[in-house]
Amino acid sequence: MTGEWTWHGGNLAAAKRHFGTDDRPWIDLSTGINPVPWPGAARVPIDWQRLPEADDLQALESAAAACFGVEPRHVCAVPGTEIGLRLAGRLIGGGAHHIVPSYRTHGEMVEASTPAGWDGLDDRGGSVILANPNNPDGRVVEPAALHALLGRRTDDGWLLVDEAFADFDPALSSASSVADDARLLIFRSFGKFFGLAGVRLGFILGPGAALADLRALLGAWPVSAAAIAIGTAAYADSGWIAAARRSLPERAAALDAALARAGYRASGDCPLFRLIDTDDAQGLFERLAHRAILSRPFADQPRWLRLGLPASEAELARLAAALADG
Incomplete structure (x- = not known):
């Protein structure tokens, strides 16, 4: 596993070059940011x-x-x-x-x-x-x-x-x-x-x-x-901030459930990401990447894999299917 993905989240372009895959859009779960961004940026003068x-x-x-x-x-x-x-x-x-x-x-x-x-x-x-x-x-x-x-x-x-x-x-x-x-x-x-x-x-x-x-x-x-x-x-935008604070824990709970169904136990109290500890962290990272899903591995903790929140029900379903397809 190279430092391209263990240094920090991101490097989606490198993942595309390395893993190839077909024309499926990639799901980037490596960065731990809110997958549903504040919607007003394009309208700000x-x-x-x-x-x-x-x-x-x-x-x-x-x-x-x-x-x-x-x-x-x-x-x-x-x-x-x-x-x-x-x-x-x-x-x-x-x-x-x-x-x-x-x-x-x-x-x-x-x-x-x-x-x-x-x-x-x-x-x-x-x-x-x-x-x-x-x-x-x-x-x-x-x-x-x-x-x-x-x-x-x-x-x-x-x-x-x-x-x-x-x-x-x-x-x-x-x-x-x-x-x-x-x-x-x-x-x-x-x-x-x-x-x-x-x-x-x-x-x-x-x-x-x-x-x-x-x-x-x-x-x-x-x-x-x-x-x-x-x-x-x-x-x-206090309304959006309040709504995001309500929705992020709900999205994290849905991710927890998907991980649990695949036999993984998520740890951490931060709703923007979940960490799993597994013997096959490197294999899981590569298995997900071959299905156009980028996660976050760690060079100094080879049992760890961090996943951010999927942006939609469709992305969550893709992740769940990839986790189950071992």
Whole structure:
């Protein structure tokens, strides 16, 4: 199994070249984003001839802040959380521990970071980097526990929480702990919950001084006019957001049932993806790919396979049939 699919989700073009298949449309379950995206993107007016205005950027950050439950001055827009994570790591430096398993980027944010498990985390110095919910196992840590961990951060460390998958349940967020005197940075993704990963938009929540340093690195036009326009309109669509928060757990339950019928037990509390642990993870990955269904394998965990949500009943039926055809 090559790194083309174990590095991160996606690489659908490489899968098509490698596995061939007939003219069937591919189902990409490898990325863990909402398969039913916010529908208004094509209708949002975008001025392609002008550089983004500062007022429009502030409007975007205000709309996002209202959804996150923080003041706008604690929100900084970035061109995707991948870049935000790496820039924040550069600013913080020092010693750090990143929870594993999780995003590979977490281990690359701070040069001196070392992998760590959850046991004994309270006793470790330096910065702590983690995701909540975690990827790929969906583990959830209650905000109260993270707040206690934050209270033990001293002048030599920060708590960095990647909340890329937290939008489906606001109660999971640690945003209420963000303050100018708190050594806390939170990373939020736009593309996953809204199903528009190509917009490349994310946010960092944190103290005003830290965000000022981040803005200095980002420069005058940190995100595109398209990202500003689409993001502002999407965060203002409270009706769609509420409906998505209701429908995603229902879609995840349907995926759980399909996996169970095929003899697989899904793990994880995040409704945007499910992780299965099986002796034949590599064989299952290839079997699905030969049926034009792309999933997410892991080089360092050969028993694991992660699947995102099918976009429709027809896609779910195709997946169920492929799982049963062993």
